[in-house]
Amino acid sequence: xxxxxxxxxxxxxxxxxxxxxxxxxxxxxxxxxxxxxxxxxxxxxxxxxxxxxxxxxxxxxxxxxxxxxxxxxxxxxxxxxxxxxxxxxxxxxxxxxxxxxxxxxxxxxxxxxxxxxxxxxxxxxxxxxxxxxxxxxxxxxxxxxxxxxxxxxxxxxxxxxxxxxxxxxxxxxxxxxxxxxxxxxxxxxxxxxxxxxxxxxxxxxxxxxxxxxxxxxxxxxxxxxxxxxxxxxxxxxxxxxxxxxxxxxxxxxxxxxxxx
Numbered sequence: 001x002x003x004x005x006x007x008x009x010x011x012x013x014x015x016x017x018x019x020x021x022x023x024x025x026x027x028x029x030x031x032x033x034x035x036x037x038x039x040x041x042x043x044x045x046x047x048x049x050x051x052x053x054x055x056x057x058x059x060x061x062x063x064x065x066x067x068x069x070x071x072x073x074x075x076x077x078x079x080x081x082x083x084x085x086x087x088x089x090x091x092x093x094x095x096x097x098x099x100x101x102x103x104x105x106x107x108x109x110x111x112x113x114x115x116x117x118x119x120x121x122x123x124x125x126x127x128x129x130x131x132x133x134x135x136x137x138x139x140x141x142x143x144x145x146x147x148x149x150x151x152x153x154x155x156x157x158x159x160x161x162x163x164x165x166x167x168x169x170x171x172x173x174x175x176x177x178x179x180x181x182x183x184x185x186x187x188x189x190x191x192x193x194x195x196x197x198x199x200x201x202x203x204x205x206x207x208x209x210x211x212x213x214x215x216x217x218x219x220x221x222x223x224x225x226x227x228x229x230x231x232x233x234x235x236x237x238x239x240x241x242x243x244x245x246x247x248x249x250x251x252x253x254x255x256x257x258x259x260x
Contacts, residue, residue, distance in 0.1 A: 001071060001102050001258045003029045005147035005217060006238075007110070007200075007251035011035040011066065015043045016245045018068075021238060022050065025255060028071045029101045031108035032056075033149045035064030035094075042066070055099050063094045065110050065148070071102030080135040086112070086124045095128070104225060104258070105139060109148035114169035122169060125151070129178040133185065140186050144222040149200075149251065151216055152179045154189075158215035160198070160207075170216065188226035190219050191254055195232040200251045201239055208239055217254050228258040 004027045008014050011032060022030060035042065039056045047054055053073040058064030067073065077098040085092045095110045109132070114125040136146065152175045156162045165171045183189065198213030207213060221229065232255060237243040239252040 001028045001104065001260065002026060002255060003031075003104070003106065003145060003147070003219070003258060004253050004255040005031040005033070005108070005149075005219060006253035007033040007149040007217060007249060009034050009036070009249040009251065011042055011064075012037055014246065014249055015046065017238060017248065019046045019050070020244060021235065021253060022047075022052070022068070025235070027255065028069065029104075029106055030068040030253075031106055031147045032066040032068065033064075033108060033110035035066050036061050037064055055097060057094045057097050059094050063110060065094055065097040065108040067097055067099045067101065067106055067108050069099070069101040069106075072100065074100040075105075080107070080132060082131040082135055084124065084127050084131055086121070096132070103143060105142060105144040107144070107146045107148075109146055109150070111149060111151045113151050114175070117167070117169060117172055125169070126174055126178060129175075133178070133181055136182065136187070137185065140222050141224075142222065143224045143228070145225050145256075146182075146187070146220040147218070147254075149216060150179065150218050152176065153214050153216060154179045158198075160212040160214070170214065182220055186223060187220040188223070190221045190226050190229045190256060191232040191234075193232075194229075195234045195254065197234055197236075198252075199234055199254055203250055208241070217251060219254060219256050225258070230257045230259050232256045 056066035112125040114122040199217035201208035201213040
């Protein structure tokens with residue numbers, strides 16, 4: 001099975017790229033983040049005509065997650081147990097969607113950005129990760145993949161210049177410790193060995209062309225899932241403005257192959 005994750009930065013804007021990506025790589029399951037639309041606003045006909053089922057959750061022009069699968073889409077779950085909300089009044093955001101696809105429980109996750117270390121959104125981010133970890137403890141015993149935009153650079157090698165991020169989110173010790181706790185619990189990040197390099201490049205100052213990026217998109221697998229991984233890659237062409245149709249997302253898709 002071929003599993004991919006992609007922060008698409010508006011599915012309506014980049015549906016042509018998504019359809020071409022699925023065709024080119026024969027992807028079985030694609031987890032999307034930042035779809036930026038309600039379910040009824042998404043352009044799904046092209047995906048469905050290709051034999052894909054789609055589950056999605058979105059509330060407005062922000063956030064939004066989806067799972068696109070041609071190997072089954074069962075037991076769809078919006079949000080994980082204990083997932084915190086944000087805002088005044090507190091409201092659940094469209095940041096987590098789970099489904100069983102081809103016998104694998106796939107979670108499409110869009111971890112809160114955090115904004116700045118002194119911002120309430122940073123506290124929300126750490127709480128969100130802690131609650132996810134609590135829920136994920138019950139998933140370790142089954143084939144499960146937690147995939148998506150984690151908005152964390154776990155190591156200095158995941159940042160083009162860590163000195164530029166000293167007072168920024170994504171690299172703070174509490175965020176990195178939160179990510180490490182998943183690994184300590186038994187989750188395995190399955191892409192790094194096969195797919196080094198960045199997954200995100202800001203649109204600012206030709207960051208992609210100069211390869212000044214971040215590695216923030218990951219696939220965390222339960223032991224059963226991790227044992228099935230045969231390879232992985234980052235499709236940098238999908239971030240390249242010179243490739244494909246229309247403007248690219250600021251993220252590149254991450255693709256993982258699983259043995260049957």
